[in-house]
Amino acid sequence: MTIEAVQGLPANERRRLFDIWETAPGLYGWLATVDHKKIGIRYLCTAFFFLIVGGVEALTMRIQLAQPGLKLLSPEAYNQLFSMHGVTMIFLYALPMLSGFSNYLWPLLLGSRDMAFPRLNALSYWVYLFAGIFLYISFPLGQAPNGGWFNYVPNTELQYDPGINIDIYSLGLIFLGISTVVGSANFVVTLLRCRAPGMSVNRLPILVWGTLTASVANLLAVPAVSLACFLLWMDRRYYTHFYAISGGGQPLLWQHLFWVFGHPWVYALVLPGMGIVSDALPVFCRRPLVGYTLVAISTVSTMILGFGVWVHHMFATGLPIVALSFFSAASFVIAIPSAIAVFAWIATIWTGRPQFKTPFLFFAGFVLLFVIGGVSGFMTASVALDWQLTDTYFIVAHLHYVLLGINVFPVVGGIHFWFPKITGRMMDERLGKWTFWTMFVGFNLAFFPMHLIGLMGMPRRVYTYSAELGVGGYNLLISFGAFLFAAGILLLLINIIRSRTEGAVAGPNPWDAPTLEWSVSSPPPPYNFAVIPVIASRHPLWEDRLDETPDRSTIHRGLVLDEGKETVGITVLDAEPDVILKMPADSLLPLLAALGMMVIFSGMLFINYWVMAAGALWTGLVLLVWLAPRDHASTERPTVYG
Amino acid sequence: MRSLFGAVGLAFAWASSAIAQAPPPAPSAHTSYSGASATFDGAGKRGEWTSQARDYANTRYSPLNQINAGNVATLKIAWTFSDGTQYGHEGAPLVVGDTMYLVTPYPNIAYALDLTKPSPSIKWSFQPNPSPTAIGKACCDAVLRGWAYADGKLIYNLLDAHTVAVDAQTGKELWRAKMDDVDKGVTMTMSAFAADGKVFVGNSGGEMGVNGWLAALDIGTGKELWRAHAVGPDKDVLIGQGFNPFYPWMKGKDLGVTTWPADMWHTGAGSSWGFISYDPEQKLVFYGTSNPGPRVPAQRPGDNLWTSAMFARDPATGQAKWAYQFTPHDQWDYDGINEAVLLDMPIDGKMQKTLVHFDRNTYAYTIDRTNGEVLVAKNFAYQNWSTGFDMKTGRPIVDPALEPKPGVKLDRVCPPDIGQKDWEPPAFSPNTGLLYVGVFNICMGLTDHEVSYIPGTPYDGMEMQRFSVDGKDGNWGGFIAWDPAHGKKVWEIPEKFMVMSGAIATAGDLVFYGTTDGWFRAADAWTGKILWSQKLGSGVIGQPITYTGPDGRQYVAVATGVGGAAMVQKSRAGFPPRGNTLYVFSLNGDAIQAPESPSSGSTAPATATPQ
Amino acid sequence: MKRAVAGLFSLLMLSNCARAPLGYLDGAGPAARSIASLGWGLLGISVAVCLITGALLVFSIFRRRSQTDGLGGGDDRSALRWIGVGLSITTVLLLASAVWTLWTVRGLSDTSRAAAVTIDVTGQQWWWEVRYRSDTPSREFSTANDLVIPAGVPVQLNLRSRDVVHSFWVPKLAGKMDMIPGQTNRIRIEADRPGIYRGQCSEFCGMQHAQMAFFVIALAPADFQTWWNHQLEPARSDPDAAAQQTFMEHCAACHAIRGLSAGGILGPNLSHFGSRRTIAAGILPNDSRNIALWLRDSQGVKPGSKMPELHLAANEVDTLTAYLEGLK
Amino acid sequence: MKLARLILGGILIAAIAAGVTGWILASQNAYSHLMGAGYDSTSTMLPLGDVAGQSASTPPADVANPASSDPNAVAEGHKLFISMNCAGCHGYDAKGGMGPDLTDTYWRYGGTPTQIYQSIASGRPKGMPSWGKKLPARSIWQLTAYIQSLGGSFPANAYQAAVQGDLADKGQNKGASDQQ
Numbered sequence A: 001m002t003i004e005a006v007q008g009l010p011a012n013e014r015r016r017l018f019d020i021w022e023t024a025p026g027l028y029g030w031l032a033t034v035d036h037k038k039i040g041i042r043y044l045c046t047a048f049f050f051l052i053v054g055g056v057e058a059l060t061m062r063i064q065l066a067q068p069g070l071k072l073l074s075p076e077a078y079n080q081l082f083s084m085h086g087v088t089m090i091f092l093y094a095l096p097m098l099s100g101f102s103n104y105l106w107p108l109l110l111g112s113r114d115m116a117f118p119r120l121n122a123l124s125y126w127v128y129l130f131a132g133i134f135l136y137i138s139f140p141l142g143q144a145p146n147g148g149w150f151n152y153v154p155n156t157e158l159q160y161d162p163g164i165n166i167d168i169y170s171l172g173l174i175f176l177g178i179s180t181v182v183g184s185a186n187f188v189v190t191l192l193r194c195r196a197p198g199m200s201v202n203r204l205p206i207l208v209w210g211t212l213t214a215s216v217a218n219l220l221a222v223p224a225v226s227l228a229c230f231l232l233w234m235d236r237r238y239y240t241h242f243y244a245i246s247g248g249g250q251p252l253l254w255q256h257l258f259w260v261f262g263h264p265w266v267y268a269l270v271l272p273g274m275g276i277v278s279d280a281l282p283v284f285c286r287r288p289l290v291g292y293t294l295v296a297i298s299t300v301s302t303m304i305l306g307f308g309v310w311v312h313h314m315f316a317t318g319l320p321i322v323a324l325s326f327f328s329a330a331s332f333v334i335a336i337p338s339a340i341a342v343f344a345w346i347a348t349i350w351t352g353r354p355q356f357k358t359p360f361l362f363f364a365g366f367v368l369l370f371v372i373g374g375v376s377g378f379m380t381a382s383v384a385l386d387w388q389l390t391d392t393y394f395i396v397a398h399l400h401y402v403l404l405g406i407n408v409f410p411v412v413g414g415i416h417f418w419f420p421k422i423t424g425r426m427m428d429e430r431l432g433k434w435t436f437w438t439m440f441v442g443f444n445l446a447f448f449p450m451h452l453i454g455l456m457g458m459p460r461r462v463y464t465y466s467a468e469l470g471v472g473g474y475n476l477l478i479s480f481g482a483f484l485f486a487a488g489i490l491l492l493l494i495n496i497i498r499s500r501t502e503g504a505v506a507g508p509n510p511w512d513a514p515t516l517e518w519s520v521s522s523p524p525p526p527y528n529f530a531v532i533p534v535i536a537s538r539h540p541l542w543e544d545r546l547d548e549t550p551d552r553s554t555i556h557r558g559l560v561l562d563e564g565k566e567t568v569g570i571t572v573l574d575a576e577p578d579v580i581l582k583m584p585a586d587s588l589l590p591l592l593a594a595l596g597m598m599v600i601f602s603g604m605l606f607i608n609y610w611v612m613a614a615g616a617l618w619t620g621l622v623l624l625v626w627l628a629p630r631d632h633a634s635t636e637r638p639t640v641y642g
Numbered sequence B: 001m002r003s004l005f006g007a008v009g010l011a012f013a014w015a016s017s018a019i020a021q022a023p024p025p026a027p028s029a030h031t032s033y034s035g036a037s038a039t040f041d042g043a044g045k046r047g048e049w050t051s052q053a054r055d056y057a058n059t060r061y062s063p064l065n066q067i068n069a070g071n072v073a074t075l076k077i078a079w080t081f082s083d084g085t086q087y088g089h090e091g092a093p094l095v096v097g098d099t100m101y102l103v104t105p106y107p108n109i110a111y112a113l114d115l116t117k118p119s120p121s122i123k124w125s126f127q128p129n130p131s132p133t134a135i136g137k138a139c140c141d142a143v144l145r146g147w148a149y150a151d152g153k154l155i156y157n158l159l160d161a162h163t164v165a166v167d168a169q170t171g172k173e174l175w176r177a178k179m180d181d182v183d184k185g186v187t188m189t190m191s192a193f194a195a196d197g198k199v200f201v202g203n204s205g206g207e208m209g210v211n212g213w214l215a216a217l218d219i220g221t222g223k224e225l226w227r228a229h230a231v232g233p234d235k236d237v238l239i240g241q242g243f244n245p246f247y248p249w250m251k252g253k254d255l256g257v258t259t260w261p262a263d264m265w266h267t268g269a270g271s272s273w274g275f276i277s278y279d280p281e282q283k284l285v286f287y288g289t290s291n292p293g294p295r296v297p298a299q300r301p302g303d304n305l306w307t308s309a310m311f312a313r314d315p316a317t318g319q320a321k322w323a324y325q326f327t328p329h330d331q332w333d334y335d336g337i338n339e340a341v342l343l344d345m346p347i348d349g350k351m352q353k354t355l356v357h358f359d360r361n362t363y364a365y366t367i368d369r370t371n372g373e374v375l376v377a378k379n380f381a382y383q384n385w386s387t388g389f390d391m392k393t394g395r396p397i398v399d400p401a402l403e404p405k406p407g408v409k410l411d412r413v414c415p416p417d418i419g420q421k422d423w424e425p426p427a428f429s430p431n432t433g434l435l436y437v438g439v440f441n442i443c444m445g446l447t448d449h450e451v452s453y454i455p456g457t458p459y460d461g462m463e464m465q466r467f468s469v470d471g472k473d474g475n476w477g478g479f480i481a482w483d484p485a486h487g488k489k490v491w492e493i494p495e496k497f498m499v500m501s502g503a504i505a506t507a508g509d510l511v512f513y514g515t516t517d518g519w520f521r522a523a524d525a526w527t528g529k530i531l532w533s534q535k536l537g538s539g540v541i542g543q544p545i546t547y548t549g550p551d552g553r554q555y556v557a558v559a560t561g562v563g564g565a566a567m568v569q570k571s572r573a574g575f576p577p578r579g580n581t582l583y584v585f586s587l588n589g590d591a592i593q594a595p596e597s598p599s600s601g602s603t604a605p606a607t608a609t610p611q
Numbered sequence C: 001m002k003r004a005v006a007g008l009f010s011l012l013m014l015s016n017c018a019r020a021p022l023g024y025l026d027g028a029g030p031a032a033r034s035i036a037s038l039g040w041g042l043l044g045i046s047v048a049v050c051l052i053t054g055a056l057l058v059f060s061i062f063r064r065r066s067q068t069d070g071l072g073g074g075d076d077r078s079a080l081r082w083i084g085v086g087l088s089i090t091t092v093l094l095l096a097s098a099v100w101t102l103w104t105v106r107g108l109s110d111t112s113r114a115a116a117v118t119i120d121v122t123g124q125q126w127w128w129e130v131r132y133r134s135d136t137p138s139r140e141f142s143t144a145n146d147l148v149i150p151a152g153v154p155v156q157l158n159l160r161s162r163d164v165v166h167s168f169w170v171p172k173l174a175g176k177m178d179m180i181p182g183q184t185n186r187i188r189i190e191a192d193r194p195g196i197y198r199g200q201c202s203e204f205c206g207m208q209h210a211q212m213a214f215f216v217i218a219l220a221p222a223d224f225q226t227w228w229n230h231q232l233e234p235a236r237s238d239p240d241a242a243a244q245q246t247f248m249e250h251c252a253a254c255h256a257i258r259g260l261s262a263g264g265i266l267g268p269n270l271s272h273f274g275s276r277r278t279i280a281a282g283i284l285p286n287d288s289r290n291i292a293l294w295l296r297d298s299q300g301v302k303p304g305s306k307m308p309e310l311h312l313a314a315n316e317v318d319t320l321t322a323y324l325e326g327l328k
Numbered sequence D: 001m002k003l004a005r006l007i008l009g010g011i012l013i014a015a016i017a018a019g020v021t022g023w024i025l026a027s028q029n030a031y032s033h034l035m036g037a038g039y040d041s042t043s044t045m046l047p048l049g050d051v052a053g054q055s056a057s058t059p060p061a062d063v064a065n066p067a068s069s070d071p072n073a074v075a076e077g078h079k080l081f082i083s084m085n086c087a088g089c090h091g092y093d094a095k096g097g098m099g100p101d102l103t104d105t106y107w108r109y110g111g112t113p114t115q116i117y118q119s120i121a122s123g124r125p126k127g128m129p130s131w132g133k134k135l136p137a138r139s140i141w142q143l144t145a146y147i148q149s150l151g152g153s154f155p156a157n158a159y160q161a162a163v164q165g166d167l168a169d170k171g172q173n174k175g176a177s178d179q180q
Helices: A011-021 A026-032 A036-065 A075-110 A118-141 A165-193 A206-238 A251-285 A292-306 A321-333 A335-351 A358-381 A383-389 A393-423 A429-455 A472-502 A589-605 A609-626 B002-019 B132-136 B564-569 C002-019 C030-062 C076-108 C221-232 C241-250 C288-296 C314-326 D002-035 D040-045 D073-083 D086-090 D113-122 D137-152 D156-164
Strands: A532-534 A554-559 A566-570 A577-582 B075-082 B094-096 B099-103 B110-114 B122-126 B148-150 B153-158 B162-167 B173-178 B193-195 B198-202 B213-218 B224-229 B277-279 B284-288 B309-313 B320-325 B341-347 B350-358 B363-368 B374-379 B386-390 B395-398 B409-413 B427-429 B434-440 B442-448 B462-468 B477-483 B488-495 B504-506 B510-514 B519-524 B530-535 B545-548 B554-560 B581-587 B606-608 C117-124 C127-133 C141-144 C146-150 C155-161 C166-168 C177-179 C185-189 C195-200 C213-219 C256-258 C261-263
Touching: A036 A075, A036 A118, A036 A393, A036 A472, A075 A118, A075 A165, A075 A206, A075 A251, A075 A393, A118 A165, A118 A589, A118 D002, A165 A206, A165 A589, A206 A251, A206 A292, A251 A292, A251 A335, A251 A358, A251 A393, A292 A335, A321 A335, A321 A358, A321 A383, A321 C076, A335 A358, A335 C030, A335 C076, A358 A383, A358 A393, A358 A429, A358 C030, A383 C030, A383 C076, A393 A429, A393 A472, A429 A472, A429 C002, A589 A609, B075 B530, B094 B545, B099 B153, B110 B153, B148 B193, B162 B198, B198 B284, B277 B341, B350 B434, B434 B510, B504 B545, B510 B554, C030 C076, C117 C146, C117 C166, C117 C177, C127 C146, C141 C146, C141 C221, C146 C221, C155 C166, C155 C177, C177 C185, C213 C221, C241 C261, C241 C314, C288 C314, D073 D086, D073 D137, D113 D137
Parallel strands: B122 B606, B427 B504, C117 C155, C146 C213
Antiparallel strands: A532 A554, A566 A577, B075 B581, B094 B099, B099 B110, B110 B122, B148 B153, B153 B162, B162 B173, B193 B198, B198 B213, B213 B224, B277 B284, B284 B309, B309 B320, B341 B350, B350 B363, B363 B374, B386 B395, B409 B442, B427 B434, B434 B477, B442 B462, B477 B488, B504 B510, B510 B519, B519 B530, B545 B554, B554 B581, C117 C127, C127 C141, C155 C185, C166 C177, C195 C213, C256 C261
């Protein structure tokens, strides 16, 4: 935390800023911080923890499936494990991990001192953490969700699943949905209002595009699943009949509501990952991304199309052929934006000069996995072929190539890439390469044969299988691959822990990267930017060398804003400075509100109206204090430094 | 006290007639609406009531006219008799000579009451002690719908599937025949029917997956002469050379097997628990068969012959002459057990020998009783399951939206399982040419559940909620007059509860009926105007009779004791308590009086109890 | 290079896949065959795309470059042109695939050939009820877990569920179709020639989803009629009254046997149980050892199965086993 | 700060350990219910015979329903109630029909779990069939659990009242029967 590393601003000014922005020391500060960097790191660590938990669940299942007819796990235990594996990886790992990166990086990428709503940001994290704990409390109770992450009714109606397993699932997802919606709203507003002056939309990093589209999608999609879960909970505990045919309900209603959410959500899990690659890969190719505009447009159009393909999860439900044909065609079309991105990355590598650093390996590996996952997706888009492929291991292979390939590989690459920024130290390069090759080989050993056993007809979501299917040998290989992949994750963990204290000191810009976050010290000071930069291009730190335009960004001269905890708010379209935003100080309110919600949901879980009421009262009071009038923004002209 | 009762009754009669539907313009000079007539064969002497329907044709018409529209308002209770049983009382007392015969619901105790003495005076009683297991096997209360008198014997069915004959003079058991196995769910609740020197009995248990039958027993010995099943191969159904149904779809070999999924007919029900009628001229008995089993139609595709149908059989051999299925593939438990009233009437100017049948499916059929051709089929109350009637094929047209599917709730099917008219028999008056019948005004919410056949348990699967056609506070029943030749309702008296009592008509141009909430009413046979009403101790689901006592007075008698299917209304406000009492009415309540001094030497009633 | 080897390797593997009992790259009926050719086609495109893109990626990484310092690199404009070319090829391939798919779907939904038999298949936790339909109701009957069809003619299946969502799948004959409570999904299957084809539930349906299999047995049409007529006969009456009594006491509340007054519908109809291939929905071969095992320890064989532990005495197990096996 | 991390880490590890152990134990336990273990021993303890008719004999011990610890018992019992045709007589809402209402507090043959079990297993004279052979003990206990859940059951300590059909006792004056 050396203030001296920042050029330009006098030391006493920087001291003053530091005092204003630094989180309070001790336990209070630890609980009350609203610093986006601290919250981002928390997101990353928590999500990484859930990755490991979900991974351990997967490994347990792989032992059971290594040979036909094994009896390590009871069917019930297996069903709980595969359900929690899906829930954990998709809800508790994949999106929060990306939120972590975005939380940490957005203000740094955009040239802002914090997110638009720092306290909402903290609330979003606390709710995520408590929702994760809520979902995992089911484990010690022995009643983890057991209906799959897709949780199809009526198998999950009370009649067929009388425990609290599914209540934990449905309430947990509603709870987590609050975190997602709050976080997404925060990203959208941050983008609109808290960019540095001059950061027009055509200068946004692709990661920002990715997270933005994902956030907008979340705002539209998450309510669908929250509603679906709420209706299910009502069906189970208040004997409504939204999904039960006995009362005129419709089982397919769940599938529509779930996939209207589920499919866009899958894109929300991969677009920020693709953004990480689009931003970081060019650094190691020593040139800007080829076809920035195309990639940005393809990101947005993927998301828009992503809302029109949910029925391809329901090809076998007996919907009319005309509808199926439409959704099948739409599912083919969505391959086009992805193809654009792939071609852009290959063109970037082709025309650039690759540096074989660990992050580059992950990003290049990602491109290949993306293609494999993409073409298997292309096969499932074909309605006729999908009637055979769906619910076999081919789909398992497809979704793991997509989700691990497009989420985990960029994320691990991203960890290697931004680790120096976050900690100030480099990760070990040799260990990094070992990590990559272990993970890459393990991954393909584990998941490529799944295509084959899928084509051989092995159904998904089975706790055991018959030797007659002839897939025993492949499954053994898959289980071996899974453990190899896990070993890679272990190496990563070791590298992270060792490098935190023993890694080489990084300096502000160890990769010679072009974007704003590399203009500040590593790790960045609490106030991010001593002065608010003014942006003139997509590559503020490469401007002199690329010399694309005569304009230059001003990074060390600009608004100081040292009258309090302040940052600048811009006009939405032109990115002109508009107002000075007063940012909130450390606050326990987010934690208290999240705790209150935890109480409400616990009350709902056990249908205890007193607990529910107490939680609601508590949360209401906290929100009342939160919303008490405060000086939000000032219109006074900012002072300019330099 | 009595005058107070009368005043109240009068006031009520007036009030009730005010709420009754305005009668249509009365036909000029009291000519018969339909021109229908009946033979009244099999009726006893003028003042007697010797069988449940009084005659073979099932008219429930008495030629007595001492009580008439002019004086019925002075009708008062003459005497009462309580038998102490609690289950629903559905039968009509019989009056033969100077004795009245009455049999209680389970435990089916028979009483003979001496009418020459101040009543009630028990001549004898008889306790048959049927098995209590039967209580839990009877679908709709442990009832008995009647008893027969023939050749000096009182013959009736016991709930545990036996038929017993008792000496009418002494109350001694003469014979007892085991007709079926109660452990398999077979009970017997119908009234035995005596004609042609035989007694005809049938079984109940259509909800229990029984195999339905009608049997003829020798009156003297109880020996079974023949037994005709409703389902199964032709040899079991007693279908042979002489069988000639009118409609082609009912012709063919072994239809009682081929219209069922493999072997399902064994448990296909088609029991017979309604009233039988007899045409001595053509030598034919007519009776209906119950719903198919299981009640869930999804489990038994096909027409399910010969359930929910009517048979015309030769009483000597049991061979069927014709049959007609009212509700093919009965999906709502509509049954076809309701009685046939045998009338001759002009239809389209031509005199026809017909039978009139109010089916639970809400069609009132006028059928040529010589060959089974449907001449008239019209709705006598509200229904929505059928969109019309195909006179060509003789089949109702079913609304596919109201066909139940397992697990899927249908919100409103009208009528419900018990129809818009259940077993409660109508009356016919040759003066008006009308039939008088208690009807319902109800619907059901229905959810079917697929069901296992487990012997001795219900083979049922219908989950129902019943409610009025007219919504939450609507009426559940009514009493109507029906013109069978034109298929038209002539008048209607709305009632708050389902009308489940039988009706009688008299030469005094009166019709009598009772209500579930305990009103016993007399109405003008022409206009439906209520002329007299009396509230009784429990609901009336039995059948009234009228007779001339040894003292020459005309009496009207009816047993109260709510129960049976009427219990579906038990949670409604105003539903009466159970408890069986026979009420006998006369003008001003006059009756044979006790001797001046209570005699200590009066003979103790003879009792006969099998040990 | 590595990818190419892997690709070749996998092509070899694929022919293996096609032969697997549930492999669908080799159809045994018209529907499955048309999907299989579509499958091979799209698989070919996919493999080609992977190989080409992989090769491009590898080449782009390792290609020889002129040594220049600083940033920048090749010409953006020519790169964009190549992206355009790639995109055009992609679009054409996608369009062609979509047309091929819709063409296949059109063929599959063609019902101009009349179905020879209509069969209701009802999924439930965790077995299959099979009910043969006929215009003559008395030719209708129920069986379980063995779907016998005539070969060479289309067979109409009405798919329903009695509890949760299941999915009917016989990969060698047709694609999947879900069985959803409250609705009837229709599908046609046809086997070219007599044979035995494996089927499997393919929608997660609770604890024993994994062990919900069945077999389609295609017979020559004449054999099929013989089989049907035989099935219509009541079960062979066992002379051993004790076995029947044991069955009535312990089994009849859930299982039906035509000819006995056993009419339970919770479990499979056992009228001709002895002639079926498997027990417990395709998981154990139907022989006396397995019947006895199943009667003794259903929950050990298939935990959570709706068949309860019966706690039968050893002699009861023996008589029942002999009786059930005799129901040919 | 360091201490905080240490404590946090410790809690985390402890929570994971506890969670995994709990899950293994609990899910094994839930599984054992499915296996039917734990039922048979209890069923052999039950005295046979008509409880209501033998007020002179020693009343059976107040055996708690062994299915009461099984979270699925009531739901399974409800399914059996319908599939075993109980609903055909007692009504789909269990409010009676051909058979008696099971939701009121009047019990012909006693309303303790043991007595309900007896009624199902051995049958009762007025048409209630016997299920003791048709259904395994576990299923009958599940049915019992469902019937108990209808709210008409007596608490175990009102056992005397159940036997005597006297609601007024409510089990408060248990000595009353001893003085008779």
